Amino acid sequence: MAAARERRLPQLHLTLDAPTWAFRCPAPAPVTAATPSTSAARPDGEFRLSDFDRLSVLGRGNGGTVHKVTHRRTSALYALKIIHRGHPGADEEVEVVRRVDSPHIVRCHSVLLTGSGDSALLLELMDGGSLDSLVRAGQGGFPESALAEVAAQALSGLAYLRARRVVHRDIKPANLLVNSAGQVKIADFGIAEVVSRAGKYRAAYEGTAAYMSPERFDTERSLHVAGDEEGPVDPYAADVWGLGVTVLELLMGRYPLLPAGQELSWAALMCAVCFGELPALPDGAASPELRGFVAACLQKDHRKRASVAELLVHPFVAGRDVAASRRALREVIDQRCR
Template identity: 30%
Template sequence: MTEMLGKYELRQVLGKGAMGTVYEGYDPIIDRRVAIKTVKLPDAEDVEAQEELARFKREAQAAGRLSHPNIVGVFDYGETPEIAYIVMEFVDGTTLKHVLDKGERFGVPEIVRLMEGLMAGLQYSHGRGVVHRDIKPANIMLTQAGEVKIADFGIARIESSSMTQAGTMLGTPSYMSPEQFIGQTVDARTDLYSSGVMLYQLLTGEKPFEGGLTAIMHKVLHTEPPPPSALSVSVTPALDVVVRKAMAKRPEDRFAAASDFALALREAAEAKTAAVESFGLGAEDF
């Protein structure tokens, strides 16, 4: 007999983690493959597990208000006596982290295309008051056709929501912005910083800052990484400028919006430096 979760058929396990399991599922009512993420409901006195459940619900709340080709769609949220579950769009593909971990590299035109997909999703998300706060290759899905889809809004900050507060450090250290490390309230520009880190990694094959948590935190707050062009001959000084602006220590020195980031990147890749200079960068920055 087919195992069911609510109205959904559970077909196979896609992955397991410390908190729960992700299944490939099927919605028989509308004939649709779905992905179903589950977590066990915690005991009331388990504070840490209760926070994990709050993040899980936050993911449903955040992604559920977003409908965009570059964002993994969320269709449903439910609970049984034992578990909570989110029903999501089934993405037939892999993560960008999986591709990078295999040592695969992308040419600059393909990097621009991937980043433009990411920026389109973030522009839409930010416009609806949702800051992801954990942009990294593991949360970027690539479909079989190579399209980008942003996943896992589990630590998102939602405007007007009291579920996340300043003073709490959440994120993945290698991709966290300076303001995340020091517990300041974040806005859309923290996602652009993390995207800049990811762009650096795509261009060079290396993360800009490595080490343990304390070492990374010190570097993020106080040092500058080598320019990407020092690590890859395919990277031009114009691309260095885009990375440096995206990864500026102060949020006000970064791109104001994801759409600005995408435009500057495309123009830099096409070596049209005049367009890069229009974002307040002069010839001395090259």
């Protein structure tokens, strides 16, 4: 089965472990008066691309590039995401970012005209980079108190998206951005989907294989249609799986579902995700609450996987010391962005 599916991989919009947007901690701006982009969202057309100077590249992906930019008149800092014309999902991403407005989602201030047919999203700048960049800083895993805050804020973002029938489909450390205030926000809606009121959505092999849920590896089961003998697949369950892998990765300081150093081939990932056991954590490496939270996220049967609403009241999240958890997360961000 693995060999048959691997032959189909070139036709898929799929990556293995490489993040779609490899956000780094933004470099200090050369303009000392610059301030983060925290102003209210503005209607399309109020900003122009010519109003901004590009300072540095924050990340690159298959579909385009994200730049750190400054507004010439106000010196406010933003992230500018240029999506290349014709890239699959470009129209859907613009639709989704226009639909959402939440403190747990990276804010889109405006959709700008480029003159070349590319889409340009003027986004809130997250000055701490991504959780992926913090893990790759090479200082080991996150303390558990910081993990609880990451989980709580990401779940709040997923709850907001579900209320608006949006499935992200690529939850991973690279797509969870942070700032120096200790906020965690969901980013990159390049393969997001709006679920119809009838409960249907576009089932497709897109995203990052390392964070895909078992049901998304099976094209037949991933079709969301009425009359399935097992019942329709809950499209939101895949985002819970991605969050579970993310939390486990932040705890271990490396990708958790394969042994350290093993190449992340598609076949190895498919076997690990669909059939492998969760990694054994040493005694004392995690509390019972954290172990239970990860296990609830990483149920291979999507019907047994915890929902976002259930995870928000899980003891690992609801029972945390909020002030201590936020402080721990801010300390991690500060230490690893130096």
